[in-house]
Amino acid sequence: MLTLHEDAFYEFFRPYCHPQASCDIWGGIGLETFGEDFELVRSLPASAVWTVVDGDGDQWILPGIHTVNRVCYLVTEVAHDWKDLQFRIPARGYSLTRLGLLRQVNKARKFMR
Numbered sequence: 001m002l003t004l005h006e007d008a009f010y011e012f013f014r015p016y017c018h019p020q021a022s023c024d025i026w027g028g029i030g031l032e033t034f035g036e037d038f039e040l041v042r043s044l045p046a047s048a049v050w051t052v053v054d055g056d057g058d059q060w061i062l063p064g065i066h067t068v069n070r071v072c073y074l075v076t077e078v079a080h081d082w083k084d085l086q087f088r089i090p091a092r093g094y095s096l097t098r099l100g101l102l103r104q105v106n107k108a109r110k111f112m113r
Contacts, residue, residue: 002085002111007096008104009061009087012112013076015050026052030072037073041065047079052089059089083112 063080
């Protein structure tokens with residue numbers, strides 16, 4: 001399994017605010033885990049849906065629709081194609097340097113081929 005920083009997720013997979021989202025969560029790009037948003041998530045191609053989950057003090061972005069420890073769902077322009085990867089959202093909340101981001105995005109590109 002490939003584990004990368006959340007910054008690489010945003011840069012490579014390009015999450016967006018779905019026009020039918022009913023809530024404004026996760027910086028405006030998240031979909032709720034219940035109600036109309038959850039029905040929307042279930043109607044979308046699963047290869048474009050990600051789940052933000054709580055775990056081990058950090059949060060994680062995982063491909064697909066998960067129900068345990070879920071925080072919200074994200075939809076991306078680039079499909080994950082069920083690759084075995086995850087993105088760590090560190091509890092301390094730091095960002096990658098420009099060089100660090102470039103390196104991780106390149107790793108994601110190679111991994112997705």
